[in-house]
Amino acid sequence: MDKAIQIVNLLNAAVPGIASMIQMIKNQDGTVSLTVTFDQADRQFDANLQQVTDWFKTHPDVK
Amino acid sequence: MRNPKVLFALSAVLLMQACGDSDIQKIAKSMLVVAHAVGDTQTLAIQANRQNLIDDQTTGKILSICAKINIAGKQADAVLRSVTRLDPSSRSSLLSVAAAIGQAIDPSQLEMLTNIKNPVTRQSVEGSFTLVRSAVSAIEIVLATKG
Numbered sequence: 052m053d054k055a056i057q058i059v060n061l062l063n064a065a066v067p068g069i070a071s072m073i074q075m076i077k078n079q080d081g082t083v084s085l086t087v088t089f090d091q092a093d094r095q096f097d098a099n100l101q102q103v104t105d106w107f108k109t110h111p112d113v114k
Numbered sequence: 115m116r117n118p119k120v121l122f123a124l125s126a127v128l129l130m131q132a133c134g135d136s137d138i139q140k141i142a143k144s145m146l147v148v149a150h151a152v153g154d155t156q157t158l159a160i161q162a163n164r165q166n167l168i169d170d171q172t173t174g175k176i177l178s179i180c181a182k183i184n185i186a187g188k189q190a191d192a193v194l195r196s197v198t199r200l201d202p203s204s205r206s207s208l209l210s211v212a213a214a215i216g217q218a219i220d221p222s223q224l225e226m227l228t229n230i231k232n233p234v235t236r237q238s239v240e241g242s243f244t245l246v247r248s249a250v251s252a253i254e255i256v257l258a259t260k261g
Contacts, residue, residue, distance in 0.1 A: 088145075099153045110174065
């Protein structure tokens with residue numbers, strides 16, 4: 052595993068951003084769906100925060 | 115990326131790492147549960163507020179708690195995106211995020227839910243927060259058992 056991390060670090064130094072590409076490749080391989088999960092969670096958190104902001108805008112008297 | 119040597123090295127990395135990030139997967143999935151549960155809580159509170167089942171002040175407190183969880187959730191996602199496996203540093207960061215969510219839904223913070231007079235609405239909101247708490251507990255267990 053340590054060697055794997057070293058290789059990832061070397062590849063990442065040679066091609067910045069390759070770590071995220073690895074996640075995408077894993078996802079296509081069907082073994083990992085991390086990228087999709089992260090994106091879904093992030094989108095949901097963003098939508099949630101927007102919903103909160105919108106409600107407080109319509110209720111300026113509430114702190 | 116079409117270089118066969120790079121592809122071979124990449125394949126080797128993937129094979130070696132295939133078993134290494136199950137913890138990250140578990141946490142990522144739990145964070146997705148948190149995201150949806152918080153969204154459901156907010157929508158429930160806002161709809162109940164429109165129907166005058168929850169007053170404005172209590173709705174505001176519920177949404178403030180939800181906002182804290184959403185911000186913490188985004189922080190957790192950022193940590194998870196930046197690592198290929200959980201090291202002590204990322205574990206520590208994620209534990210801090212889990213603690214922040216835990217504090218936000220601490221029973222003392224949720225005492226104001228007693229202001230919700232409609233029992234069905236109150237139980238629904240409490241149930242949503244319980245789901246968030248369960249997902250966070252799952253994250254804490256993953257972080258604690260493999261530290």
